[in-house]
Amino acid sequence: MSFDIVIIGAGPAGLCFARSLKGSGLRIALVERQEEAALIAPADDGREIAITHHSQRLLRELGLWARLREEEIGALRDAMVLDGNDRDGLMFRHGEAGTEQLGWLLSNHAIRRAAYEEVMALPEVERITGARVEAVRTGSEGAEVVLDNGDTLRAPLLVAADSRFSETRRAMGIGAQMRDFGKTMLVLRMRHQVPHEQVAWEWFGHGQTLALLPLHDAHASSVMLTLAPPAMRELLALDDAALEAAMAARFGHRLGTMSVAGPRCAYPLVGVYAKRFVAERFALVGDAAVGMHPVTAHGFNFGLLGQDLLARELRAAHAAGQPIAAPALLARYERRLRLATRPLYLATNALAGLYTDDRRPARALRKLALGAGARLAPFRRLVMAGLTAEHGGVPAPLRRLRPRIPA
């Protein structure tokens, strides 16, 4: 079977990429190992995704935003960073950024559902679900993907969006820098007595890191707790009543009583950065290219940015009658994505390392950093610019007018 592009992975990045090519005239095969029923009604994976202003604009352009229900959209008005036993934290206020809010919070399963609905409506996308990839190869003639049902898919370009542990990346011989933080993150939706007032918390406590992401309901938040795996195993063995008491205590009872309102989802924390984003007739998008530690909430934001960069390159080349897998095009995509993501990837890893290190020098250093941050208005503005920028972190010289995606 022949196509113009084969995409492996129908997660948020692969789906948004397929949707970004709507109306381009390119025929696409989208290969996913999950069955279609699981893509139409994705399971709640506990993740609440913080969305920047740039990402919100992209989600609107792609038609996903209109498919989200009102109660699935949380407003991220302000953010607060706390260290140790501090009562008052470093505040990042929306007013300083000149916007009504710093960002939005969307459930990952709602993003996946909305993205799949959009892609289902595209006649140019053939969805091949419940399929396993047996082999991939690319060469000067094109790319080939062999499936376990015996079918072979052929196209001038192969794109892998198959997660941070991408098997396709490995099969293509592309290595990745991986940083295993040796910690587990529990993500849990909870109701709480004290309203959140649309303020997100990042709390670097002693022996634990906590985050609170405000949801649509004023008394419900997504709680994220990072612990060493043995401590996490003990916590997960508790029944709901004991877990609720433990979480209220971990939050120093600042939120009053707390109750479980969603599934318990635990994630091992591993940051991944592919050594290359492209090869002959091949490109990586989403977490397969850049898999961020969640502390700076940028994984999907970068996934959206990357798929948009690549889709715009492909649309422009195809419209001009140029080959879509030209090495210069792929190299340009790689350069732009690297420039936009590498600094924050490194800074995020450094931050995650510093804030989960309870030795005295690290504690002293972060106190100093937060103290300086609190006094330094330019520092605060810099952090907020990352959330509220309209250009998604792409450096100014690389920003130029690009073709719009049809609605």
Ligand SMILES: Cc1cc2nc3c(=O)[nH]c(=O)nc-3n(C[C@H](O)[C@H](O)[C@H](O)COP(=O)(O)OP(=O)(O)OC[C@H]3O[C@@H](n4cnc5c(N)ncnc54)[C@H](O)[C@@H]3O)c2cc1C
């Ligand atoms: C706890 C947590 C909190 C997060 N919070 C934020 C946040 O606040 N903001 C933010 O921007 N990001 C956040 N992220 C990151 C965000 O969730 C990811 O960046 C995003 O989901 C990645 O999407 P993806 O499509 O690249 O990969 P995935 O979501 O991993 O999807 C990959 C898809 O490929 C399929 N697949 C895999 N292998 C194969 C194969 N061989 N053949 C066929 N199909 C295959 C899988 O079934 C899956 O459907 C968070 C992540 C976590 C874990």
